Amino acid sequence: MHTRTEHDLLGDMEIPKDAWFGIQTQRALNNFAITGVPISHFPELIKALALVKMASAKANEELGDLTSEKAAAIISACQDVCDGHLHDQFVVDLIQGGAGTSTNMNANEVIANLALEKLGHSKGEYKYLHPNDDVNRSQSTNDAYPTAACLAIQFAAEPLVERISSLVSCLSLKGTEFNDVVKMGRTQLQDAVPMTLGQEFEAFSVNLGEDIDRLREACVLLSEVNLGGTAIGTGINTHPEYGSLAVRYLAEFSGKPLKPAINLVEATSDMGAFVLFSGVLRRFAIKLSKISNDLRLLSSGPRTGFGEINLPPMQPGSSIMPGKVNPVIPEAVNQTAFQVIANDLAVTLAAEAGQLQLNAMEPLIIYNLLNSMRMLCAACSMLENRCIKGITANRERCAELLNISIGSITALVPHIGYANASRIAQMALNSGSTVRQLVLAEGLLTEDELERLLSPQSMLAPQVRMPKR
Numbered sequence: 001m002h003t004r005t006e007h008d009l010l011g012d013m014e015i016p017k018d019a020w021f022g023i024q025t026q027r028a029l030n031n032f033a034i035t036g037v038p039i040s041h042f043p044e045l046i047k048a049l050a051l052v053k054m055a056s057a058k059a060n061e062e063l064g065d066l067t068s069e070k071a072a073a074i075i076s077a078c079q080d081v082c083d084g085h086l087h088d089q090f091v092v093d094l095i096q097g098g099a100g101t102s103t104n105m106n107a108n109e110v111i112a113n114l115a116l117e118k119l120g121h122s123k124g125e126y127k128y129l130h131p132n133d134d135v136n137r138s139q140s141t142n143d144a145y146p147t148a149a150c151l152a153i154q155f156a157a158e159p160l161v162e163r164i165s166s167l168v169s170c171l172s173l174k175g176t177e178f179n180d181v182v183k184m185g186r187t188q189l190q191d192a193v194p195m196t197l198g199q200e201f202e203a204f205s206v207n208l209g210e211d212i213d214r215l216r217e218a219c220v221l222l223s224e225v226n227l228g229g230t231a232i233g234t235g236i237n238t239h240p241e242y243g244s245l246a247v248r249y250l251a252e253f254s255g256k257p258l259k260p261a262i263n264l265v266e267a268t269s270d271m272g273a274f275v276l277f278s279g280v281l282r283r284f285a286i287k288l289s290k291i292s293n294d295l296r297l298l299s300s301g302p303r304t305g306f307g308e309i310n311l312p313p314m315q316p317g318s319s320i321m322p323g324k325v326n327p328v329i330p331e332a333v334n335q336t337a338f339q340v341i342a343n344d345l346a347v348t349l350a351a352e353a354g355q356l357q358l359n360a361m362e363p364l365i366i367y368n369l370l371n372s373m374r375m376l377c378a379a380c381s382m383l384e385n386r387c388i389k390g391i392t393a394n395r396e397r398c399a400e401l402l403n404i405s406i407g408s409i410t411a412l413v414p415h416i417g418y419a420n421a422s423r424i425a426q427m428a429l430n431s432g433s434t435v436r437q438l439v440l441a442e443g444l445l446t447e448d449e450l451e452r453l454l455s456p457q458s459m460l461a462p463q464v465r466m467p468k469r
Contacts, residue, residue: 004124020089020123022109022131028102032093035367039090039103042370046090047082048151048254049107052144052227053135054078055250060137063239070134073115086110094367099360100145108135138238138246140230142268142358147225147250149366153277154219154256156373161212163380164284168209170384174391175202182460183308183398184405191407194459197308197393200298204291211284218277223258225250226267232357233265269358271351274365281372282344288379289337292330295387299327307397312390329387336379343368409435411459416444 003014006023013023039045054075061071080086092106108131113123115135121128129135136144179198186192227250228243230236235243243260251258261267301307317326346368350361359365402408406425413421416439424438431438436454439445445453452458 006124015124017123020086020110020113021091021106022113022124022126024102024105024131025092025109028092028096028106032096032102034093034095037094037367037371039092039094039106040087041094042152042156042374043084043087044155045103045148045152045366045370046087046107048148048155049103049144050078050081050111051151051250051253052139052148053107053111054082055246055253056137056139056144056227057135058249059242059246060239062245063242065239065242066134066137069119070115070129073118073129074111074135076118077111077114080114081111086114094363094370096363097360099141099358100149100363100366101141103363104136104139104141104145105131108132111135138230138242139227142231143226143229143233143264146268146362147227149362149369150222150225150273151250151254151256151258152366153222153274153369153373156370157215157219160373160377160380161215163377163384164208164212164215167380167384167388168205168212170388171201171205171208174388175199175205178393181393181395181398182402184402184407191405193407193410194402196460197398199460200294204294207287207291208284211280211287214280214283218273218280221273221276223256224261224267224273225258226261226264228260229264229268233263233268235264265357269354269356271354271359271362271365274369275347275351278344278347278365278369278372281369281376282341285337285340285372285376288376288383289334292333292337292383295330295391296327306401308394308401310392310394311387314386329382333379333383336375340372340376343372403434406435408454408459411453412439412445412450415449415453420444 002017004017005012006015006026007013008023008027010027013026015021015023015026019026057066057071057074057078060066061068066074089110090106092102094103096102112126112129112131112135115129116123116125119128175198177198178201179196181197182194183197183200184191184193185195185200225247226233227247228235228238230238243264247258247260295309295311298306298309299311302310311327311329313325314328315325317324317328347365350364350368351359353359353361406428409421409425409428412424412435416424424435424442424444427433427438428435436450439450440447
């Protein structure tokens with residue numbers, strides 16, 4: 001293999017001649033083979049890194065700390081990366097020691113070599129434009145990396161919000177479709193009171209829809225960045241106006257309402273916004289998993305379970321039991337949710353592990369947040385398109401269970417009293433007779449009164465009470 005030689009503080013190393021990255025990236029490749037997931041797996045992070053470098057170059061040029069020629073080459077290289085060029089050269093594993101230094105240097109080296117080409121030089125000719133001196137000018141990993149992370153998370157949140165919104169709309173449509181299907185509601189898996197299947201699905205829709213606003217609120221906290229703080233937040237090696245100028249350009253280039261943190265020393269070590277964002281993802285995952293549990297219960301059977309809804313069959317369910325079809329889509333969503341919940345614990349532990357002026361565990365935080373959002377996007381899409389859209393109601397089964405349930409007795413409590421209702425319920429349970437039959441037999445209510453009180457219109461919403469007899 002053709003190589004080129006590069007040098008750093010540890011000595012010389014051979015780099016593949018055609019590689020756009022350099023020696024520090026190569027060292028990270030040799031050192032960190034943890035997840036097998038490189039930076040290129042998350043294009044939103046690559047774009048965010050390039051935008052940080054672009055904004056920094058623009059600010060440095062305006063302040064006279066970078067020549068116009070170098071700034072133009074760097075900005076052009078960054079734009080190419082934003083447009084998807086050379087993403088395969090972002091090869092470092094997301095999990096790494098060094099608080100993200102390897103990720104930052106991977107970006108610096110790729111952008112430097114691309115800029116060198118634009119200036120008419122060969123890869124590795126850093127005397128003309130250097131990854132550290134020029135691309136990383138006025139920056140440290142400790143402000144460039146978390147700033148890019150804040151931006152990447154906001155980019156990744158956009159498709160997640162879209163997927164949640166689509167799923168919410170799909171559930172709401174099912175709520176409308178099933179609005180005339182009366183069934184028995186349940187608490188603690190015991191018969192409760194009647195409701196419609198439509199009300200159940202509309203509740204799913206509202207439940208998940210709440211977290212769209214929570215995600216947007218969490219993104220607001222990620223709009224406060226520490227770019228300009230360099231190593232520990234003091235801004236060493238920067239022009240006094242660099243930080244505010246670089247953040248202003250980054251906001252302009254990214255389209256996000258970014259602003260400098262009030263206290264850069266605090267912001268450099270604080271992981272609070274990441275923890276909160278992770279908590280929102282965990283909250284959504286828990287809700288999504290609970291709904292998946294409900295779908296599995298409601299479709300259980302098909303002959304010996306609840307059987308109130310039919311999930312679309314996706315694949316044969318058994319290698320030994322003919323005809324068996326399993327609820328594989330909700331099961332996969334459950335497992336996705338479990339992983340997101342586990343990722344949140346990893347984020348929590350990593351945030352707590354910070355020491356003094358920096359948190360060296362930021363790579364784990366970023367990896368888990370981006371991974372959780374990607375998984376949730378896929379899970380929402382899968383649940384909507386391969387499950388929810390194809391659900392049908394088993395109307396006959398819903399009516400059957402409603403008719404034999406003693407739960408409807410609750411609707412009669414204001415009219416026959418709790419003691420009578422309890423006695424009738426117990427008699428129905430022991431005898432197999434219906435609530436209607438027993439109430440009529442004892443003359444507690446007339447046929448017309450029962451017809452009105454036990455009608456779906458009366459049982460599914462608040463009603464004005466009829467005068468007691």
